[in-house]
Amino acid sequence: MRHKYTKVLYTHKSEGSLPQLIIAENENSQSKFVVQKILELREEGVPLEDIAVLFRSSFLSFDLEIELAKANIPFLKFGGFKFIETAHVKDMIAYLRVLENPRDVVAWNRILLLIDGVGPRTAEKIIDDILHRRAERPSSPFWEQYNSYTANVKELFEVMKSIASEKYPPAEKASRITTYYHPMFKKRYDDYTKRKKDLEMFEQIAARYSDVGTLLADLALEPPNESIADVTPPGIDDEYLTLSTIHSAKGLEWNSVFLIYALDGRFPTSRAVNDLDEMEEERRLMYVACTRAKEHLFITYPINVYDRETGTILTKPSRFLEGLDEKLLEPWVIGEE
């Protein structure tokens, strides 16, 4: 059985400066070093778009995110929560799903439970009604004969009826739904002002489509990457730094790449150490991380990190880097002035 295809990468580009392996005495000193180095690179003319900070797992960048915010460095993070997975966007999508597939019980349940005075039991009853009528008369639209419901539920059916026709483009349907949904949305989410941007973005996305079916399929299959509510600092049109898990950095490249938390137990994660296959996959992840960099590669790791999983203190660099020739990977320690 074949185990791998051997290849040795070479280039006609210049030798370049040596990648560095940098020890930080703790997590925060790692973050502060990265922030300072990013500012230096920028001074030297490397724009923020051409710099990325990569990590093995999404939670490893939390401390850095705080330091970046303090230093006013705008960034986008990839590999966290996705736009489509946020509750308010899922609500919006559910309305459209019901229009497209009236048998979509999951979506029905979601939008019925949003209504004041509708609990799981009422929702189930209404859904049964709808399915029942549909089975009897498949051609008649689901919004007919809803008179027996309470005023709140009736309102939902009226809204659906008013936008059901195919002559309304998806953007118009989305906009009508936003208006209807808004009071419930405000009540449900304390941070609704922040989330509101996602609804605007949803309408913008909808405007690119001419039918709801394609819009829904695309959203489900290829969701936009990040929720605006999750993204820190200013307007997204401005210059920004990339923070990303290695998985989400697949296929991309930057002039300068920082790999943080290259700490054995974090990368590879302590969960993987007992499984040979998982271990080899961790190694490939390290390879993917390093090959994202064009000119500068800074690999950092903090020491004195407590690992709850194993109850030990993590102090060593990733085993994939440990013992690498100093002529290949230059070791450094962060000093304070």
Add this chain to the structure above:
Amino acid sequence: MVCSIYHTATDLSMKKYTLKKPKGELHLVSPARFRIDYKNELNPAQYAAVTSVNGPHLIVAGAGTGKTRTIVYRVAYLVELGVKPEHILLLTFTRKASQEMLRRAAVLLDYRCEKVSGGTFHSFANSTLRKHANLLGYERSFTILDQGDAEDVVNLIRTRLKLDTRERRFPKKETLYDLYSRSINTVTPVSNLLSIDYPHYRELEEDIAKVHTVYDEYKKSHNLMDYDDLLVNLMRLLQQHEPVRAELSNRYKYIMVDEFQDTNKLQAEIVRLLAYKHTNVMVVGDDSQSIYSFRGATIRNILDFPEQFPDCKIITLEENYRSTQAILNVANEILKRALD
């Protein structure tokens, strides 16, 4: 006059013309008339990959070796050769990737390249299933459940069947969905996964299987598909409906798959089925960058491709255009220390 006619006739009779069956080599347009100077714009390995036309090919493309460029040029090459764009299928890891590649091919050659069918396995499955949903007992308007929705449905069934009692702990919805999904994507029975990952739930095997069955019925009766259903149903469609398989295999005469190291078993099977009439498949990938096993991807697809397609030609791209040699040295060293 007469004499010369006589001579010409003898000349003709000396040269024999016979009719042969075409071998499938497509030189409708002579390469000498190509608009793009492939040889000059590509390195030798890329050129070999781009100009490979018929039969199975595996392109092992190291990081930063111009993999995208190679795919873009191959699309243009096929189109220049006279292959109809509709007969080319390009499957990529994200939909954005295929759009970008086809756009670049169109800039390189012309608008015809944008007519190539491109997308992810899931988006290709979606559009194919919309056309043939009725063959599988679905309506064309089926909606797609994302992971969160799917877990909620599993939870609903779990509750309805009253499997979670005070006396007995039953796996949570996330665990159940993960089991079902991994079982499908890795083509491994749930019972095997249970013994490896959740041995303490082994005696619940029957009930866990029951939830799975009801979950499948529920989706079908409500015209719903989760992500895995898209692949499973496409595979079933191809396996069980010969006319559809033949139609698709005839339509997609040239199949290209990007990031083959991160495909799962179902996807490899779908490729095999789609190509059964011609085996014109070019898969591109890098086994050293296979990082999605937690989603069911298997590095074995790329490693076993030469066994799956025995007359496959392997081309390796090693010249890197991205990084400095100092960075590549570290990357090479990391790989070199891998277990053999």
